[in-house]
Amino acid sequence: MGNKNNKKNVIYWHPKLNIDIDDLVGKSGLAEGYYENEVKYLRYLFKNGKSTIRRHKKFESLKNSELYAMKIMIEQNIRVLFKIHEEENIVYFVFVHAFVEKNKKDYRKAIRIANNRLVEKGVNYERKRF
16 A cells, blocks of 8 residues: 555564563553554554654654654553665565653663664564555
């Protein structure tokens, strides 16, 4: 599916991200609410592309970083970090790490983990299809 610029939007998911999310919501009873929101926001991103970051309050550009965050607020304030990579006709959204934001300092460690995952070699990313 393309956005207004006729670019194809592709969403990739780092395999460790599933572990992050399961650790955060798997045993808490919050999983259903989390996954409902995740799917809703990812579909919106897939359909509308990069303009989603500016237009949708559940996405933000991180200061002093090339990363972005998808905000999923259930009983916990969960952030899912991702990077955008563009080629001629394709916009890749590469999701790499999830964490609970308790204060702004939590971002430092999360950004470090996300950046380390982005440079890992031999990772088989899962392609999300909508």
